Amino acid sequence: MKKTILVAGGDLRYGYAAQALAEKFDVFAVGLARQSLSEKIRLIESPAEIPTCDILILPMPVSDDGVLVNAPFSQNNLSLNFLTAKLKSDGLAFGGKFGKAQKLFDEANIETIDYLAREEMSTRNAVPTAEGAVQLMLEEMPRTIYGSRILILGFGRIGKYLAPLLYAMGADVTVAARDVVKRAQAEMTGCKSIAFTELESYAGEFDVICNTVPAQVITENILEKISPDALILDLASRPGGVDWEAAQTLGKRVVWALSLPGKTAPVTAGEIIATTILHILEERGADYA
Amino acid sequence: MKKTILVAGGDLRYGYAAQALAEKFDVFAVGLARQSLSEKIRLIESPAEIPTCDILILPMPVSDDGVLVNAPFSQNNLSLNFLTAKLKSDGLAFGGKFGKAQKLFDEANIETIDYLAREEMSTRNAVPTAEGAVQLMLEEMPRTIYGSRILILGFGRIGKYLAPLLYAMGADVTVAARDVVKRAQAEMTGCKSIAFTELESYAGEFDVICNTVPAQVITENILEKISPDALILDLASRPGGVDWEAAQTLGKRVVWALSLPGKTAPVTAGEIIATTILHILEERGADYA
Amino acid sequence: MKKTILVAGGDLRYGYAAQALAEKFDVFAVGLARQSLSEKIRLIESPAEIPTCDILILPMPVSDDGVLVNAPFSQNNLSLNFLTAKLKSDGLAFGGKFGKAQKLFDEANIETIDYLAREEMSTRNAVPTAEGAVQLMLEEMPRTIYGSRILILGFGRIGKYLAPLLYAMGADVTVAARDVVKRAQAEMTGCKSIAFTELESYAGEFDVICNTVPAQVITENILEKISPDALILDLASRPGGVDWEAAQTLGKRVVWALSLPGKTAPVTAGEIIATTILHILEERGADYA
Amino acid sequence: MKKTILVAGGDLRYGYAAQALAEKFDVFAVGLARQSLSEKIRLIESPAEIPTCDILILPMPVSDDGVLVNAPFSQNNLSLNFLTAKLKSDGLAFGGKFGKAQKLFDEANIETIDYLAREEMSTRNAVPTAEGAVQLMLEEMPRTIYGSRILILGFGRIGKYLAPLLYAMGADVTVAARDVVKRAQAEMTGCKSIAFTELESYAGEFDVICNTVPAQVITENILEKISPDALILDLASRPGGVDWEAAQTLGKRVVWALSLPGKTAPVTAGEIIATTILHILEERGADYA
Incomplete structure (x- = not known):
């Protein structure tokens, strides 16, 4: 018999995640927008009609106060x-x-699984994040990516996808990375590479500087060297990688782009949540597959 | 001695074109926005100060009425x-x-050269046009280009650049072309290909349909087959490739994107105008090079 | 009723062509090697058993003397x-x-079609030709294509496929072309470009020089400039693009690679012959399709 | 003052490594082939003339017997x-x-550094290894890589470079990997992915099967499913990934390719040795840089 899943709360992504899961499970939704759901999924209007379920899927973050589900599309509170x-x-x-x-889950003796902690999820999210970065470059720059000189700070999950993507688009891409192995990997995707210690001397040569490192790497010293026409794109999560005060004083153009997957590609982001959960269930064996 | 060039009128692109030309010539500008010009170029405020020049560069189109230059940034009329x-x-x-x-030029016995008629220019403009199309797909689609099923109608200058670009971004790209040689070329860039006669039977399988053919190829019959979630992007010049009336009646999502180079990448578009003019001058020999 | 095809003579490619055609037609073969044929195709051992056919497929060239079919794998003469x-x-x-x-065909009042004259065929053959060139570079060069400085002379069918292929492999590719539009196209695939007039001044900077132009473009003047370690690869048909006498005198390493498709990828080359013939038949309408 | 380096023994690669090091150091060579050396390097013919050095570079492996240096190009024994x-x-x-x-080094109180243990070196060697694999595919397959269905077993250093390379060449690439994160990464380079548990059911669908996993993953069960025309390429070090006995009994075509970097691209392989050593020296600080 098919397992039943209840998707409760969350933004647009969760409707698309519900849809992707409906190919293998009986899926119910509560506290979600009708527009993101197909007929395959029963949207429960009144909490009283919620059926007993095998699996509960909650948003990120699950809750702000530990009491109510984070459910921006819901008209009713969902406890x-x-x-x-x-x-x-x-x-x-x-x-x-x-x-x-x-x-609350510990007290109810319910097993919880944090899909955000799963490396597969952050790996796959590099695609919508990188495409979101490309979109911002296209929107904010008065020149084509083809032919632009672009510096990417960091060569982790996002950098590893973004650097060859921009190379394939015809950009002249340089990757800054601390680790010599990462610099070798960056060079192997067609890009140039520099060490972070060389940042100050090269910073003036780029049209776009895109940071992916969650530490303040774009300091005042470096900001001073960056061309006045250059776009600085910060993809790093709080506190970000730019000295904002210095950037403002120096009049640099900085765009801080957070949570790109959900904003630029909610369908894909929802499918990534669904895929990750499916793989976790498959690994738990026959009962859930 | 350096030749002198006067750039008169035009939009943002012409300021950037003037800048690119200033590397080889003495360049004056009239009827242009200050913001798009560097110090290398003298912006003439009063027409009376215009010097005698070797080369005059006019915008596209040159003039609406045959009397005044097309100069949206000018405060004065430029005759x-x-x-x-x-x-x-x-x-x-x-x-x-x-x-x-x-x-007017014929009567004044002045030689005119239409840079728009030059194939090099339309060839190079495929880059900003294709990047503009990518930007619209990223903005309008709730999913990533990676993994999307994209149909491109036509395999001329734009299609030849856009198709491998989208393939490199991880899209599943199909090209529709009448000519069997163009279909072979499209397949050689990693894409699939279909004939226009097969359009109706495949139209329902795409997330994005991007037209580059300047003829009404997306007829009512085909519109009916296109998925309700699909984005139709029309890059073809007037009258465009979509039966608009039918599209509206059927509630299809159509974006008609004209003149992308100037809108999305005025710097690059200006440099392309400058490069084209430089090459024309070089071909005329030592006097101009 | 299925049309019958007789494939007569030719090298390995014609066996593979016969196989590809057997998916749509009843195919007989005569004067071909058993090894290149599957069970789907009846190999006729004795000419007397040849059935009456709708379509006859002959090799390239058809015949050396105008009397016998060019059939290197046949034990008997095929007239x-x-x-x-x-x-x-x-x-x-x-x-x-x-x-x-x-x-002979004119006298017998039989319609003949030269598939070699079909642009589709030479277009598709660029793939096995370019891969054959890559193979030779890998075999003959003591360094990787990644990081090598490669010059391609000409940007026709082969250059248009080979240049972006080598760029994708991480080479630093320059294309020499006479036409400014072709140079623009080459740049749009990520490569650099030069005019033929600049050849002499740049010739010394490459690890590989690959000619695709069927005219003597690598003259003594240019050979003198080429690095002694460089590999010169000539893909042009007779008389080729290199001044051989000068090359020998100067001790340059030249490889002249002709008819690469049949040599390096006979299966693919055979499939290309079959595809081309199929498309010709389709265009002739229902009788042959 | 420049440090002095002595390169002693080794194959062709060590001559090229010596050359690359000569840009920053005074380099002497002993027991190496003259052909691989430029004038910048003094080749010492008689051991008695060896000067006192700061750095000694020995081959891989250093020695077979612990007494003499591994020096195939030397006419004299080098102790x-x-x-x-x-x-x-x-x-x-x-x-x-x-x-x-x-x-011997421990007793002489000399610090030793194994460059093979350095991740940078194996990372960079993926390029010549992957190009060697491409060369073998081009040589051994009667069809183009474009359009071929290729399975890569493993997604480590080699797979990560080889998979997108083959995708860029137009192949239909599938990666088999145990880890779900590696499968996600493989998909993000444009390839398909399967788990090792699915190997048996998919094995029959490929033209080339390329193993990079150093464990016997191509077992008899899997060999039985592989198409008789398919090429099996084993890039894994001893004992390799193929059940050889079963492969022979079943008449499968297997090529076992070891030490590709030195064989197919000794110049690049030598430069990689030099780069790795340079980076190690740089990290040790001012004394060596």
Whole structure:
């Protein structure tokens, strides 16, 4: 018999995740926008009609206060307590960062799985993030990516996808990385590479500087060298990689782009959530596959 | 001695074109926005100060009425008669479509050259056009280009650049072309290909349909087959490739994108105008090079 | 009813062509190697058993003397007269360059079609030719293509496929072309470009020089400038693009690679012959499709 | 003052490595072929003339017996004892696997560094290895890589470079990897992916099967499914990834390609050795840089 899944709360992505999961499971949704759902999924309007489920899927973050589900599209409050009561005793609760809500699940003796902690998810999210960065470059720059001199700071998940993508688009790409192995890998995708210690002397030669490192690497010294026409794109999560105060004083053009997957490609981002959850279930064996 | 060039009128591109030309010539500008010009170029505020020049560069189209230069950034009217009087007797006038203005140059016995008629220019403009199309796909689609099923109608200058670009971005690209040689070329860039006669049977399988053919190829029959979620992007010049009435009745999402180079990448578009003019001058030999 | 095809003579490619055609037609073969044929195709051992056919497929060139089919794998002589007698009165004879044999077909009132004259065929053959060139570079050079400085002379069918292929492999590619439009196209695939007039001054900077132009473009002057370690690869048909005498005197390393498709990828080359013939038949309408 | 380096023994690669190092150091060579050396390097014919050096570079493996240097191009025996005596007391000895020779260096109180153990070196060697694999595919397959269905087993250093390279060449590439993150990464380069558990059911669908996993993954069960025309290419080091006995019994075509970098691209392989050593020296600080 097919397992039943309840997707509760979240933004547009969760509707698309629900749709992707509906190919293998019976899926119910609560607290989601009708527009992101197909007929395959029953959208429950009244919490009272929520059926008993095998798997509960919660958004990222699960909850702000540890009591109510984070559900911007819902007209009613959705309490976590109410939802856990609908989960079978051997059920699973998926969510992206449980935080304060963890305690409630522990007390109810419900197993929780943080899909955000799964490397597969952050790996796949590099695609919508990199495409979001490309979109911002196209929107903000008065020149084509083809022929532009672009510096990427960092060669982690995002850099590894973004650098060869921009190379394929005809850009002249340089990657700055601390590790000599990462610099070798960057060169092997067709890009040039520099060490972070060389940043100051090269900073003036780029049309776009795109940071992916979650540490303040674009300091005042470096900002001073960056061309006045250059675009600085910061993809790093809080606190970001740019000395904002210095950037403002120096009049540099900085765009800080957070959470690109959900904003630029909610369908793909939802499918990535679904794929990640499916793979976790498959690894748990026959009961869930 | 360096030749002198006068760039008169036009949009942002012409400021960037003037800048690119200033590397080899003495360049004056009139009727252009200050913001697009560097110090290398003297912006003439009062028409009376216009010096005698070897080469005159006019915008596209040169003029709407055959009397005044097309100069949206100019506060004063710029008359063609006034400008031709500043040109040396053996001078050259460049422009993009002279139209009604041609007569005036013929009467003044001034040689005119239409850079728009030059194949190099339309060839190079495929880059900003294709990047503009990528930008629209990123903005309008809720999914990544990676993994999307994209149909390109036509395999001329734009298609030949756009198809491998989207393939390199990880899209599943199909090209529709009438000519079997063009279909072979499209396949050789990693794409699939279909004949136009197969359009109706395949039209339902795409997330994006991007037309580059300047003829109504997306007829009502084909529109009916296109998926309701699909984005139709029309890059073809007037009258475009879509049966608009049928598209509206059927509620299809169509974006008609004209003149992308100037809108999305004025710097690059200006450099392309400059490069084209430089190459024309080089071909004319030592006097101009 | 399925049309019948007789494939007569030719090298390995014709066996693979016969196989590809057997998906749509009843195919017989005569004068071909058993090894290149599957069970789907009846290999006729004795000419007497040849059935009456709708379509006759002959090799390239069709015949050396205008009397016997060019059939290196055949133990018996195959006379053209004998084969035409087996063709229906409204039959078609395909071949690659009929030459002296044309007269015989004209007299027998049989329509002939030269598939070699078809642009689709030379277009598709650029793939096996370019891969053959890559193979030679890998075999002959003591360094990787990645990082090598490669000059391609000409930007026709082969250059247009080879240049972006080598760029994708990480080479630093320069294209020499006379036409400014071709140079623009080359730049748009990520390569650099030079005019032929600049050849002499740049010739010393490359690890590989690959000619595709069927005219003597690598003259003594240019050979003198080429680095002693460089590999010169000539893909042009007779008389080739290199001044051989000068090359020998100067001790330059030149490899002249002719007919690469048949040598390096006979299966693909055979499939290209079959595809081309199929498309010709389709264009002739329902009778042959 | 420039440091002095002595390169002793080794194959062709070490001559090219010596040349690359000569841009920054005074380099002497002993036991190497003259052909691989430029004038910048002094080839010492008689061991007695060896000068005192700061750095000694030994081949891979350093020695077979722990007494003599591995020096196939040398006419005289080169004893390790003799060489260490020429090294300054604070000198460094580089080598690729010291093995039995380690003891001798320990007793002489000389610091040894194994460059083979450095990740940068194996990372960069993926380029000549992958190009060697491409060469073998081009030589051994009667069809083009374009359009071929290629399976790569493993997505480590080699697979990560080889898979997108083959995709860029127009192949239909599938990657088999155990880890779901590696499968996601493979998909992000444009390839398909399967788990190793699916190998048996898909094995019959490929023209080329290329193994990079150093464990017997191509078992009899899988060999039975592989198409008789398919090429099996094993890039894994001893004991390799193929059940050879079964492969022979089943008549499968297997090519086992070891040490590709040195064989197919000795110049590049030598430069990689030099780059790796340079980076190690740079990290040790001002004394060596």
